[in-house]
Amino acid sequence: MLPAPKAILFDLDGTLLDTAPDMAAALNRVRAEQGLEPMPFEAIRPHVSNGARGLLGIGLGITPDDSGYEGLRERFLALYAEDLAVHTCLFPGLEALVESLEQRALPWGVVTNKPGELTRRLLEALEITPAVVVCGDDLRRAKPHPDPLLFAAGKLRLPPNAIWYIGDHERDVVAGNAAHMPTVAGRWGYLDGERPIESWGATVVIDNPEDIAHLLSRADQDATHTETVDAK
Structure with missing residues (x-):
């Protein structure tokens, strides 16, 4: 059971x-510079949530322990930054959800392991304005640590257990559970x-972003039912 959230x-x-489309394009540009053929998008997409480290691992077979890793990482990030909002968009159903959250004055935000400069440039390019x-790289420790x-939660001035965290990677759930937040894992990621x-x-x-609205409706109904029972 999910309690009705306050954010x-x-x-x-x-x-x-x-x-994924813009990050895959950047990876294939790095591969081209290394004299390699482009990788199929379908082979890249599952690893996008693992960031530059994961993409360079599957695209070039290197890890942070390899001598040339840092240079290739910087090159990948530079190429991605050049075209980070060409094909990137909200997943289907999330634009309507965000609008509904704002209409009901329910704050929403983003907690990501993506570097801050890229994150904020991307949100600005897409004209997306989360509350937080x-x-x-904002804190010393990133997810799966609960610190972010x-x-x-502190910036929202809310207790963690009043906030839902929605993610597509196990580290999201680990971080959310450690922070004592109700966690929602999405299969569309x-x-x-x-x-x-x-x-x-x-x-x-859940399977689709549209399911978030159903969860909110159910949580609201449960809260109303509880309040009715308590009032008797």
Whole structure:
């Protein structure tokens, strides 16, 4: 059971925004510079939530321990920054959801491991204005540590257990659970297949962004029912 929230926080890549096309394009530009053929989009998409480290791992077979990693990481991020909002958009159903949240004065925000400069440029380019944004380099520790979620809760001036956190990666659920936030895992995101989504320990697993509205409606009904019973 999910309690009616006083705010909702979203992961960014693979949850709120479909950034995979632009990130895949940047990876294939790096591959081209290395004399490699482009990778199929379908092979890249599941790894987008793992950021530059995950993409360079599957695209170039390198890790942060390799000597050339940092240079290639900087090149990938530079290429991505050049065209970070060409094909990126809200996932279907989320524009309407965001509008409904704003109409009901329910604050919403973003907690992501994406670097702050890229995150804020992207949100500005898409004219998206969350109430709070916490990025991967804003604090000393990023997800799966709960610190970014707790920081966001503090900025919203709400207890963590009054906020839903919605994500598409196990680290999102781990961070949310550690912060004592109800967690929602979405199947529409960039699932990397490492562990089944049902095993992450989320409060609820949903298939589509439209399901968030159904969860909110159900939580509101449960809250109304509880208030009615308590009043008797």
